[in-house]
Amino acid sequence: MKYTVIYDCPDSQGQDILDYLMKNSSDKVRFFNIADEERQPCAGCFGCWIKTPGACIYKDGLDAVQREDFGSDRVLFLCPVTWGGYSPALKLYLDRSICRVLPFLVSHRGETHHPPRYEHNPQLFLAGYGSSLSTEESELFKKIGENLDDNLSSNSLNTAVLSVGGDYSFLDGFLNDAMEAAS
Amino acid sequence: MKILFINGSPRGEKGSSSFPILKDLAGVITEVHENFEQNFLTLPRSMKGDPAPVLKQMEEADIWVFAMPLYVDTLPSHVLRWLMEYQKSRTPESLSRRVYAVVNSGFPEPEQNREALKVLELFCRQNGLEWRIGIGMGMGEPYKQMVQVPLKSFFKSDILRAYEAVRDDLNRESLPEKPLCFVRMRWPVWLYRIQGNMGWPMRVKQNGMKKSEIYARPYVL
Numbered sequence: 001m002k003y004t005v006i007y008d009c010p011d012s013q014g015q016d017i018l019d020y021l022m023k024n025s026s027d028k029v030r031f032f033n034i035a036d037e038e039r040q041p042c043a044g045c046f047g048c049w050i051k052t053p054g055a056c057i058y059k060d061g062l063d064a065v066q067r068e069d070f071g072s073d074r075v076l077f078l079c080p081v082t083w084g085g086y087s088p089a090l091k092l093y094l095d096r097s098i099c100r101v102l103p104f105l106v107s108h109r110g111e112t113h114h115p116p117r118y119e120h121n122p123q124l125f126l127a128g129y130g131s132s133l134s135t136e137e138s139e140l141f142k143k144i145g146e147n148l149d150d151n152l153s154s155n156s157l158n159t160a161v162l163s164v165g166g167d168y169s170f171l172d173g174f175l176n177d178a179m180e181a182a183s
Numbered sequence: 184m185k186i187l188f189i190n191g192s193p194r195g196e197k198g199s200s201s202f203p204i205l206k207d208l209a210g211v212i213t214e215v216h217e218n219f220e221q222n223f224l225t226l227p228r229s230m231k232g233d234p235a236p237v238l239k240q241m242e243e244a245d246i247w248v249f250a251m252p253l254y255v256d257t258l259p260s261h262v263l264r265w266l267m268e269y270q271k272s273r274t275p276e277s278l279s280r281r282v283y284a285v286v287n288s289g290f291p292e293p294e295q296n297r298e299a300l301k302v303l304e305l306f307c308r309q310n311g312l313e314w315r316i317g318i319g320m321g322m323g324e325p326y327k328q329m330v331q332v333p334l335k336s337f338f339k340s341d342i343l344r345a346y347e348a349v350r351d352d353l354n355r356e357s358l359p360e361k362p363l364c365f366v367r368m369r370w371p372v373w374l375y376r377i378q379g380n381m382g383w384p385m386r387v388k389q390n391g392m393k394k395s396e397i398y399a400r401p402y403v404l
Contacts, residue, residue, distance in 0.1 A: 041228050041261040042254065044193040050386040053399040070402045083305040085257045085298070088267055092260035102398065103383045105290070105376045112290040112376065118400055137305060144298050147256040 003029040003178045004068045004122070007078040008089035010035055013129055013164040014080060020168055021078075021175065029178050032065045035089045042092070048099035054117060056096045066097055072122040076174050081128035081161060084140030100152065113151055124149065124157040125174045133161060184353070186212065187244035190225040191251025191262040200287045200326035201250040207334060208248060208285070211346040216353060228261045234268050241269060246281045246353065247312075249303070252323065253288035257299045266306050273310055281313045283349050287323025289379070291372045293365035294319060300363065315352055316359050318345045321367035322375055329368065341366040 003025075009018045022031065040058050047057035055063060069075050077094075079087035086094065100121075101114035126145040130137070138161040145159030160170035188205040192198030202225075209221050224240050241247065251262055258266075284303050286296040296319030307314035320326075320342065334343040345364040352359045384394035 037230060041259065041264075042193055043228065044198065044252065044254075044259075046386075049383065049397070051390050052401075053387065053392075053397050054401040067402045082263065083266075083302045083309065085302040086263075088260050088263040091255070091257065091263055094255045095260050098255065105379045111292050111295065112372070117398070118403065140298060140301050140305070144256055147295075147298060151256060 001028065001074070001178070002068075002072045003074045003076075003174075004072040005029060005031045005076045005078065006034055006065060006069060006090070006093065007031065007076075008033070008035045008080070008087045008093075009078065010087070010089075011080065013131060014078070016164050017078065017127070017129055017162060017168070017171070021076075021171055024172070024175050026178050029175070030068055032068065034062070034065065034093045036061075037089075039092060042095035042098070046103070049103040054099050056099055058096070062093060062096055065093070066099070069097070069122070070100055070118060071120075074125065074174060074178075075122040076125040076127060076171075078127045078129070081130040081133055081137055081141050084137040085144055086128075094148075109150060111150065116152065121152060124152065125170075126157060126159040127162055127170060128160075129162040129164065131163060133163075137161075184216070184218075184245045185220045185222065185243065186246045186248060186353075187241060188221065188223045189241070189247055189249045190223065191249055191259060192225075193228045193252075193254075193259055193261060195225045195228070198252070199328075200252060200320075200323040201285075203327050203330050204250040204285050204287060204320070204323075205248065207330075207342075208250070208346050208349065211334070211343070212350045212353065215350055219353075226262060226265045230261070230264055230268075234265075234272075237265065238269060238272050242272075242277065244280065245278075247283070248349070249282070249284040249286075251284075251286055253286050253290075253296050253299055256295070257302050258286070270306075270310055277311065279311050279313055281315050281353070282307050283316050283318075283352075285318040285320055287320035287326065289322075289324035291321045291367060291375050293321035293367050296320065296365070297363070315362065316349050317363050318349070319363070319365045320345075321365075322370060323367075324379070325368075338369050341369065 079090040128141045149157035192201035196202045286299045300317035304314045387397045
């Protein structure tokens with residue numbers, strides 16, 4: 001089993017959660033910090049579908065993260081909940097990762113989506129965090145997680161909104177198997 | 184009144200939908216509000232330059248009208264970055280203003296834009312801005328190709344109604360009658376999917392590859 005954590009934790013709350021994850025992870029878990037303001041956002045060029053199929057045209061380090069992400073058994077995305085959605089840095093990563101699906105349009109759960117490029121897709125975990133988040137923000141974040149699940153046809157995404165120092169059983173659920181793999 | 188039309192497409196004015204949507208919307212607004220000053224701003228995709236001119240242009244407007252494509256269920260990342268820049272730059276003296284938005288998706292179901300519009304609404308509420316009307320548009324990708332088809336035609340009649348709802352709300356004092364509109368061109372979904380699927384292998388071939396290379400899996404270990 002291969003585990004990957006892809007995170008954007010620009011504040012002390014995020015660092016607290018990240019510390020918990022790192023402290024409780026075996027060496028089977030790999031961590032990638034994607035907070036880099038120098039990276040180019042998705043250009044909307046469709047190059048990853050028609051010029052270099054399956055890979056973003058930009059080579060600035062995210063391709064190495066994608067290689068780990070797509071080849072993992074479990075992936076955790078972690079970021080601060082931002083107006084009920086992803087942080088800009090995690091969103092940049094997700095926008096640049098549409099190479100994980102094909103450009104075609106197919107029906108999935110009654111809506112149109114793109115089919116997956118790979119036969120194997122990791123089990124996805126999405127964790128947002130923040131203090132004083134409203135119910136509306138938390139619910140929106142969970143709904144956005146469900147949508148990501150539909151888009152990636154993974155049928156497996158687990159989404160949670162964490163508060164610092166609160167219940168981290170969601171992270172344990174992600175890590176438990178990693179600890180077993182290490183033993 | 185100064186209206187700022189804000190283009191959130193990463194492809195800028197070359198994009199397939201956001202800029203022509205804003206142009207159409209501006210035309211509909213002009214029909215009734217001839218004396219409103221209209222300006223256009225394309226949010227730069229890169230944040231490397233000085234953000235001050237962009238923020239100044241945003242701060243000087245009385246009304247914002249966004250148009251942007253749906254990227255992975257929500258707003259494109261560079262739009263999020265600019266909203267964050269605006270949030271950081273706000274002061275207690277910053278003005279409130281009305282905000283409208285069109286989020287368009289290449290998928291035919293306009294409702295897939297619902298969460299993106301909600302993110303914008305929450306941004307507005309957390310920054311003292313007045314969220315008014317959000318338009319979720321399906322089948323947005325061919326908008327530019329269809330720009331010659333009049334808004335008053337059968338195919339675009341639902342889109343026109345949504346634009347008119349924005350126009351009629353600009354100086355309404357009461358709450359908007361319909362804060363969310365989900366629209367698309369009147370075109371069969373099954374036909375749209377077939378048309379959408381046909382072109383991709385050809386585009387791969389035009390780039391000097393075999394059609395089958397569209398299925399490449401460069402990250403298979």
